[in-house]
Amino acid sequence: MKRKKLVSVLLCVTLCVTMLLGCGSNSTDNTGNNENGAAASDSEAAASASTASTDTATQEHVTLKFFTGKIETIDVINEIINDFNASQDHITVEQEYQKDASNIIKIKFAADQAPDIMTTYEKGFLDEGKYMDISDQSQWWDRLTPTMKDLCTDITSGNQYRVCTNMTMAGIFYNKDIFNELGLEVAYTWDDFISNLETIKTNMPDVTPFFIFGNEAWHLGHLIEFLPQGYIKATYGTVAAETAFMNNDKSILNYGAADGAMAVFAQNLLDMQANGLINADVLTATSDNCIQDFANGKAAMFSNGMWCLSSILEANPAMESSIGFAPYPAYMEGSNAVILSAEDSGYCISSETKYKDEVIEFMNFLFRADNQKKYSETLKAPSAFTDVEAAWASATIVDEVSNALSSATNIGFTNSKPAGFSGDDAGRLVQELLAGNYTAAEFAEAFEYNWDEGMK
Amino acid sequence: MKDNKIGMHTFMALPAFFLYAVFFLYPLTKGIGMSLTDWDGISAAKFIGLNNFIKFFQDKRAINDIRTTLLFALGSAPLLNLVGLAYALLMDSKIKGKGIARMIIYLPAVISPLIMGYIWYLLLQPSRGFLYHLMENMGQADSFLNWTAKYSSSMLVLILVNVWQYAGMTMVVYLAGLQAIPVELYEAAKMDGASGIKSFRYVTLPLLVPSIRINVVTNIIGSLSVFDIIMSLTGGGPGYATESLSIYIMRMCYGSKTGYSTAVAIIMFFLILVPVLISMRLTRAKSLE
Numbered sequence: 001m002k003r004k005k006l007v008s009v010l011l012c013v014t015l016c017v018t019m020l021l022g023c024g025s026n027s028t029d030n031t032g033n034n035e036n037g038a039a040a041s042d043s044e045a046a047a048s049a050s051t052a053s054t055d056t057a058t059q060e061h062v063t064l065k066f067f068t069g070k071i072e073t074i075d076v077i078n079e080i081i082n083d084f085n086a087s088q089d090h091i092t093v094e095q096e097y098q099k100d101a102s103n104i105i106k107i108k109f110a111a112d113q114a115p116d117i118m119t120t121y122e123k124g125f126l127d128e129g130k131y132m133d134i135s136d137q138s139q140w141w142d143r144l145t146p147t148m149k150d151l152c153t154d155i156t157s158g159n160q161y162r163v164c165t166n167m168t169m170a171g172i173f174y175n176k177d178i179f180n181e182l183g184l185e186v187a188y189t190w191d192d193f194i195s196n197l198e199t200i201k202t203n204m205p206d207v208t209p210f211f212i213f214g215n216e217a218w219h220l221g222h223l224i225e226f227l228p229q230g231y232i233k234a235t236y237g238t239v240a241a242e243t244a245f246m247n248n249d250k251s252i253l254n255y256g257a258a259d260g261a262m263a264v265f266a267q268n269l270l271d272m273q274a275n276g277l278i279n280a281d282v283l284t285a286t287s288d289n290c291i292q293d294f295a296n297g298k299a300a301m302f303s304n305g306m307w308c309l310s311s312i313l314e315a316n317p318a319m320e321s322s323i324g325f326a327p328y329p330a331y332m333e334g335s336n337a338v339i340l341s342a343e344d345s346g347y348c349i350s351s352e353t354k355y356k357d358e359v360i361e362f363m364n365f366l367f368r369a370d371n372q373k374k375y376s377e378t379l380k381a382p383s384a385f386t387d388v389e390a391a392w393a394s395a396t397i398v399d400e401v402s403n404a405l406s407s408a409t410n411i412g413f414t415n416s417k418p419a420g421f422s423g424d425d426a427g428r429l430v431q432e433l434l435a436g437n438y439t440a441a442e443f444a445e446a447f448e449y450n451w452d453e454g455m456k
Numbered sequence: 457m458k459d460n461k462i463g464m465h466t467f468m469a470l471p472a473f474f475l476y477a478v479f480f481l482y483p484l485t486k487g488i489g490m491s492l493t494d495w496d497g498i499s500a501a502k503f504i505g506l507n508n509f510i511k512f513f514q515d516k517r518a519i520n521d522i523r524t525t526l527l528f529a530l531g532s533a534p535l536l537n538l539v540g541l542a543y544a545l546l547m548d549s550k551i552k553g554k555g556i557a558r559m560i561i562y563l564p565a566v567i568s569p570l571i572m573g574y575i576w577y578l579l580l581q582p583s584r585g586f587l588y589h590l591m592e593n594m595g596q597a598d599s600f601l602n603w604t605a606k607y608s609s610s611m612l613v614l615i616l617v618n619v620w621q622y623a624g625m626t627m628v629v630y631l632a633g634l635q636a637i638p639v640e641l642y643e644a645a646k647m648d649g650a651s652g653i654k655s656f657r658y659v660t661l662p663l664l665v666p667s668i669r670i671n672v673v674t675n676i677i678g679s680l681s682v683f684d685i686i687m688s689l690t691g692g693g694p695g696y697a698t699e700s701l702s703i704y705i706m707r708m709c710y711g712s713k714t715g716y717s718t719a720v721a722i723i724m725f726f727l728i729l730v731p732v733l734i735s736m737r738l739t740r741a742k743s744l745e
Contacts, residue, residue: 009464
């Protein structure tokens with residue numbers, strides 16, 4: 001009985017001590033990165049501990065955290081990181097990938113666990129001072145194309161807080177074989193675009209004229225980004241439009257108007273759905289479904305960015321010469337066709353990092369021309385550096401993209417969206433529209449209401 | 457001697473109390489404090505009183521989410537209990553192949569609800585899914601519905617998938633309860649002339665009350681806090697049609713409305729607490745009878 005009692009007491013004491021130990025902070029942690037690290041993952045904790053312990057000792061070795069949400073570049077970045085880690089002995093870089101990076105980074109900021117380098121960027125975080133001003137890094141800016149430098153410049157302060165190494169384009173992918181067979185031309189106006197879709201529907205009943213993978217809200221959000229918001233960006237110019245988005249300038253945005261760009265866009269979408277010009281399973285179709293149908297000739301057109309090129313070629317390598325790329329047709333009176341030509345692969349440095357010099361050293365290595373060539377060819381996106389000659393796509397596709405870019409107004413991404421109304425939220429509203437819950441006018445009003453609420 | 461025992465027992469409870477305090481009391485009090493602010497997760501929080509709670513009841517989307525969550529729970533919790541009990545009664549009877557049947561029924565419960573949702577999504581996809589091709593081979597492709605594209609049918613699918621997945625768990629609890637009922641009681645009832653239905657009504661059901669209580673409470677909690685199965689099967693859509701309160705909280709939190717999402721989490725806590733307390737009280741009264 002006494003032994004049982006003793007064992008019980010010992011167990012109880014051990015449990016208490018273990019739990020109290022678990023609550024203790026790491027005495028060697030003076031990085032400021034992991035003071036409230038209750039939610040940190042094991043790997044993060046280990047990385048921080050390693051950083052901290054070495055930091056306090058001799059400043060000889062530093063571990064940098066590189067945070068990304070770009071699944072397509074994990075391997076190539078790891079390759080570059082490994083080369084960098086092997087090239088010197090005082091810095092180790094560790095890459096962390098998160099599928100939901102734009103949201104996970106919020107938790108990291110809130111928990112004071114900001115990574116040293118990150119590929120996520122939000123204007124809201126910039127306004128909160130989360131990113132380091134890198135305007136003085138002339139070794140990067142001197143090599144970047146002027147357009148890309150402008151896209152990396154914060155319109156409020158005129159400074160640069162991120163550097164983008166690549167360009168990306170988004171527009172309408174089309175099957176050139178189908179177009180040639182039916183004698184179709186790329187459409188620059190909405191009427192011509194609809195006429196093309198009607199021709200495909202009539203002559204090829206088994207082919208979906210225009211595929212929308214509406215199960216993925218981001219895709220529908222992109223349609224808003226490139227069409228109604230694209231119209232605003234093309235009409236008023238990048239800076240004026242961004243300022244209007246940021247300040248919710250209703251005289252420019254005009255979201256709720258029954259005859260505004262948003263309502264017309266919604267009506268066009270409803271008409272396409274009613275006339276069978278888009279896939280019947282629009283609300284449940286995924287990106288994979290779209291790629292498969294397009295690669296197998298079952299879909300004639302779809303909207304997406306250049307980032308899907310590798311998936312199409314993976315699904316059907318023989319299709320390379322049949323892939324066409326066109327701008328979004330003008331759908332408002334007096335407007336032009338638009339195409340997204342925007343920054344890609346942006347890198348920000350945390351304003352809280354204690355290792356600015358080491359971060360710069362790594363980024364200098366990452367931005368070396370040979371590494372950027374490798375990166376661009378993997379990503380299948382042209383480099384933004386003037387000294388990088390990358391064969392990012394076949395000559396046919398490069399020609400298609402060049403023609404599309406020169407034939408339409410180039411627009412960028414909308415970087416000043418309300419924090420409480422993301423692109424995905426906008427996409428979910430489009431789902432409601434396609435599910436028959438809104439008329440075009442109601443949709444426009446709902447969009448304006450949600451945008452305003454998101455601003456609060 | 458008695459005092460000594462109390463002291464020892466109190467001491468023994470310390471680790472449990474410590475865990476309870478760290479993982480429940482502290483987050484709860486911190487959460488209540490946070491719910492009274494406009495914290496966006498980044499900048500400094502400002503005290504705004506009960507504004508978040510008032511805003512919640514003025515938000516049409518939030519009200520729709522309560523409706524969706526309650527509908528899901530109302531469909532799911534009773535069905536889970538009925539199906540689980542039916543399975544348990546079947547498994548408690550003298551049929552062949554009970555072992556294999558029990559395993560097949562329980563198997564879905566050990567698979568992650570996220571994976572389960574994705575599997576069903578792929579099965580149900582129109583023009584592409586397994587069920588569509590099955591019906592196509594039977595010449596019935598035209599009658600295949602896009603189940604997850606409409607509110608009513610997607611809600612039905614969500615409830616059925618949830619019941620299919622967790623009925624095995626409910627069955628296990630009922631089976632344990634059934635097997636604990638002494639055979640003598642059934643024999644006595646039979647001698648008194650009780651039929652099968654009467655014996656179920658007057659012997660089985662009263663003695664199953666503890667199992668019913670466990671199942672009802674866990675199913676209410678599980679159904680009202682549903683997240684993963686909806687997230688993977690419909691993503692809360694189309695639009696916000698099948699968005700549950702848990703998904704709403706997550707989206708608000710990620711949408712830089714951390715204070716507001718905490719307030720909604722507290723509302724949800726009470727939304728779950730009330731039916732749980734009611735059902736516990738009802739089943740307690742029943743067991744006392």
